[in-house]
Amino acid sequence: MPGTVGRVPTPSAPAPTEAPEPTDAATAVLAHPWGDTPLGPRERWDPAVRAVIDVVLASPVPMCLLYGDDFLLLYNEGYAEVLGARHPAAIGRPAAEVFADVWHTPGAAEVIERAYRRGEPFLERDSTLPIHRSLGTAGRVAFTRAHAAVQDSAGRIVGVLSVLVQTSQVTQQLQSLSDFAAALAGTLTLDDVARVTLRYALGSFDADRVAFAIDEGSNWRTVRRVRGELLDEADERLPPLWRRAAGDSAAPAIATARSGVPFLITDGQPLRDNAVDRHDQKIRALAALPLRSSVIRGALAVGYQEAHVWTGAERALLAAAVELVGQAAERARRFETQHGTAQLLQRSMLPEHLPAMPRLRIAARYEPGVDGNAAGGDFYDAFTLPSGGLGVVLGDVAGHDVQAAARMGQVRAALRALALSDPRPDAVLGGLDRLVASLGTEADTHELFVTVVFGVIDLESQQVTLASAGHPAPLIRRCAPDGTGTARYVDLPAGPPLGLGCRPGTATVPFTAGDTLLMFSDGVVERRCKDLSAGLDGLAAAVAGAGSGDPRALCAVASAAVPGATEDDVAVLAVEHAVRPSRSASMEVPAEPTAPSRVRHWMTGQLTEWQVPEQVIGAAVLCTSELTTNALLHAGTAARVAVDLSPERLLVSVADSGTRGTVTRAQTDTLSSRGRGLGLIEELSDAWGTDPTVRGSTVWFEILIPADRPGVAGGSDG
Known part of the structure; x- marks a missing residue:
C-alpha cells in the first residue's frame, strides 16, 4: 500500500555520498539521532532518500522533508528562518506536534496527507495560510507552496517534499528593484547615484549599514548610511558626505572594488581593522560586490549587526542592484567629465575676479542652462576705465556649444578693448557691431545672433550711461529712507542685435548712494509657454522686495525670481553704489x-x-x-x-x-x-x-x- 512505511531496510546501494556544505540548520539535522526514528542512522539511509535530503540541505530556498507516517521534519536553513523560534526543536519531530495549533485547519495537514497517501502533487500560489502565520512570521505573508511525494529506491512513497517561496517578499523586492532602476535613470552625477543607491540598499535589504565606494584616480572615496540615521527632506537634497581613502585601503568595499572579487562573510568582524566609529565595529555580516564597468571602479557593501546567512535570492537581488548601479555610475562619470570640461571652458572665458572699488560693490552669477553639460554664450564683465569710471557689460551669444563659447570670448575681449579706447556706450556697441558682422562673413553665416547691454558708471556725477543692442533693459533698485526698495527698468531703446547695422541710442539715469544696477540675460525671465512680461514683472517685484541692495544677494534673488525651469543660460551682474565704504x-x-x-x-x-x-x-x-x-x-x-x-x-x-x-x-x-x-x-x-x-x-x-x-x-x- 503506497504510503505504508516501516523502518527502511539496509540498502544494497553504494556508500552514501558526501553531505553538503553544512549550514547551522544542516549541521543540526545531520547531528540528530536518526537511528531512533523510522529513518534510521545516516549510514543506512536509502540512496534516493539521501539524495533528496542532500538537495534539501543545500538549497537556499526554504525546503522541508516530512518523512514517514508521522511526517518527521528534516529541513534546511531557509525553512529554519521560516520556523523561527520552533527551530531547532522541530528537527526529527512529527509535524502534528510542531504545528499542533494549526495542523487540522483547512489547507494544512489535508494537502500533505493527499500527497503522501495518493502521490498527488500540490501547488498553490500567493496563499496566506494559518500554518504559516503560526510560524512566527510577522504580518500576512503570502507564499507559493508546493508539496510532492518522495519515493525511495524501490519506488515506495516514504515522505513529502515541501517547498515554500515567500511571494510577497519577492514581489516587494522586485517592485523595489524596478523603482530603484527608475530612480537611477534620473541621476546625473555620482552624488545622485550614491544618494539613491544608499537609500535603496538600506531599505530593500533591511540592512544596518550600507556603503558605496568609487575610484578617484589612484585613491578612493566612500560614503555610507546606517540604520536609524535621521535624514529629513533637506538632507536628501544634499550631496552625500564622502570620505577619502588611500589606494591600498583594506576596507572590504574598496578591496572588492580594486580586485573585482566579491566579499562575503556571514559572521565575524569584517570592519574590525577599518572601522571609523561604533557603527562599523558592530557589523558582523557583510557582503560587498564590485561594479561591472569599464569606465569606473567601485563597489556596494551591505552589512548587518547580527550573523546573517546570505540566501541565493538575496545574492541575486544584490547582484542585480549592483549591475544597475554600475551602469548609472558609468553614465554619471561620463556626464561629470563632459560637464566639468564645459563649465571650465565657460568660466575660463569669464572674469575670475571683479574690480574692488571703495564705493562700488560688484557681484555676478552664471548658471548653465539646458542640462548643464554644454558651454554657452552668456557673458558678463566689469572693469575700470582710464577716466576712473566703471564699465559693466552683459551679453548673450546664441548657442550652447564650444563655438558659441569661443565667439563669446571674442566679443568680450573686443568690447573691453573698444571701451578702453573710447568708453562711450554707443561708440563701443557701434564698433562691436562691425566686429560681429565681420565674424559672420568669415563664418559664412547669417545666424550669428549677439545681444549686449553696456554701461559706464560715473561716481563723480552719480550717473550711469547705458546702451543696448537687442538686450533686455537693466533694472535699478533704489532704497527709500525707510529701508524699503523699489525697482524699475531703465527706459532704454533696445535696438537690433549686433551685426545688423546697430546704431544704439543711450540713456543716462541717476545712480546715487544706495542704488543697485542689475543686468541680466533673457534666461532669467523667459519660460516656455509663459508671457515674457510676467517674467519681467516677477523679476522686478523680487528685486524690490529683497532685504538689501547687496549685489551678491540680488544675484541670487534674480536667478530664482521667476518660477519654473529654464532651458537657457542664466547670467546676472549687479553693482551697488554703497552709502559708505565697507x-x-x-x-x-x-x-x-x-x-x-x-x-x-x-x-x-x-x-x-x-x-x-x-x-x-x-x-x-x-x-x-x-x-x-x-x-x-x-x-x-x-x-x-x-x-x-x-x-x-x-x-x-x-x-x-x-x-x-x-x-x-x-x-x-x-x-x-x-x-x-x-x-x-x-x-x-x-x-x-x-x-x-x-x-x-x-x-x-x-x-x-x-x-x-x-x-x-x-x-x-x-
Whole structure:
C-alpha cells in the first residue's frame, strides 16, 4: 500500500555520498539521532532518500522533508528562518506536534496527507495560510507552496517534499528593484547615484549599514548610511558626505572594488581593522560586490549587526542592484567629465575676479542652462576705465556649444578693448557691431545672433550711461529712507542685435548712494509657454522686495525670481553704489582639523573690533564654522573666508578650490553641508546661496545689521 512505511531496510546501494556544505540548520539535522526514528542512522539511509535530503540541505530556498507516517521534519536553513523560534526543536519531530495549533485547519495537514497517501502533487500560489502565520512570521505573508511525494529506491512513497517561496517578499523586492532602476535613470552625477543607491540598499535589504565606494584616480572615496540615521527632506537634497581613502585601503568595499572579487562573510568582524566609529565595529555580516564597468571602479557593501546567512535570492537581488548601479555610475562619470570640461571652458572665458572699488560693490552669477553639460554664450564683465569710471557689460551669444563659447570670448575681449579706447556706450556697441558682422562673413553665416547691454558708471556725477543692442533693459533698485526698495527698468531703446547695422541710442539715469544696477540675460525671465512680461514683472517685484541692495544677494534673488525651469543660460551682474565704504577682511584656512576653531577665533576678534552687535557676531561665527567644516570635508582643500561689513549688512563667504569629485553643482537650493548646517544657515541668516567659480565653489550668507546701529561700518579696510 503506497504510503505504508516501516523502518527502511539496509540498502544494497553504494556508500552514501558526501553531505553538503553544512549550514547551522544542516549541521543540526545531520547531528540528530536518526537511528531512533523510522529513518534510521545516516549510514543506512536509502540512496534516493539521501539524495533528496542532500538537495534539501543545500538549497537556499526554504525546503522541508516530512518523512514517514508521522511526517518527521528534516529541513534546511531557509525553512529554519521560516520556523523561527520552533527551530531547532522541530528537527526529527512529527509535524502534528510542531504545528499542533494549526495542523487540522483547512489547507494544512489535508494537502500533505493527499500527497503522501495518493502521490498527488500540490501547488498553490500567493496563499496566506494559518500554518504559516503560526510560524512566527510577522504580518500576512503570502507564499507559493508546493508539496510532492518522495519515493525511495524501490519506488515506495516514504515522505513529502515541501517547498515554500515567500511571494510577497519577492514581489516587494522586485517592485523595489524596478523603482530603484527608475530612480537611477534620473541621476546625473555620482552624488545622485550614491544618494539613491544608499537609500535603496538600506531599505530593500533591511540592512544596518550600507556603503558605496568609487575610484578617484589612484585613491578612493566612500560614503555610507546606517540604520536609524535621521535624514529629513533637506538632507536628501544634499550631496552625500564622502570620505577619502588611500589606494591600498583594506576596507572590504574598496578591496572588492580594486580586485573585482566579491566579499562575503556571514559572521565575524569584517570592519574590525577599518572601522571609523561604533557603527562599523558592530557589523558582523557583510557582503560587498564590485561594479561591472569599464569606465569606473567601485563597489556596494551591505552589512548587518547580527550573523546573517546570505540566501541565493538575496545574492541575486544584490547582484542585480549592483549591475544597475554600475551602469548609472558609468553614465554619471561620463556626464561629470563632459560637464566639468564645459563649465571650465565657460568660466575660463569669464572674469575670475571683479574690480574692488571703495564705493562700488560688484557681484555676478552664471548658471548653465539646458542640462548643464554644454558651454554657452552668456557673458558678463566689469572693469575700470582710464577716466576712473566703471564699465559693466552683459551679453548673450546664441548657442550652447564650444563655438558659441569661443565667439563669446571674442566679443568680450573686443568690447573691453573698444571701451578702453573710447568708453562711450554707443561708440563701443557701434564698433562691436562691425566686429560681429565681420565674424559672420568669415563664418559664412547669417545666424550669428549677439545681444549686449553696456554701461559706464560715473561716481563723480552719480550717473550711469547705458546702451543696448537687442538686450533686455537693466533694472535699478533704489532704497527709500525707510529701508524699503523699489525697482524699475531703465527706459532704454533696445535696438537690433549686433551685426545688423546697430546704431544704439543711450540713456543716462541717476545712480546715487544706495542704488543697485542689475543686468541680466533673457534666461532669467523667459519660460516656455509663459508671457515674457510676467517674467519681467516677477523679476522686478523680487528685486524690490529683497532685504538689501547687496549685489551678491540680488544675484541670487534674480536667478530664482521667476518660477519654473529654464532651458537657457542664466547670467546676472549687479553693482551697488554703497552709502559708505565697507570694511573687509579675509583669512586663508588650511585643510586641517583645527581650522574651524581658528576661523571662529579670528571672526570673533575681527567682528568685535568692528563693533558688530553681539547677536550678529554669534550667528555669523556659528554659520561660518559650519561652512568652513563643510568646505574642508567635501572639497578636501584649503578654503578662504572673506567678511565684508557695510552699515546695512554683514556678508560672509567661504570659497574652496576643489570639488568632491570632478564637478560642483551650483544650484542655489543646494548646499554641500549636512542637514544641521543647512538649517543653521537658513535660520540665522537673511539670505544665502552658492556661487560657482572657475575652480571650486563659494557659499555665502548675509545678515542684516539692526537699523539702530548706524556706526557699525565705515572707514578703511580692516
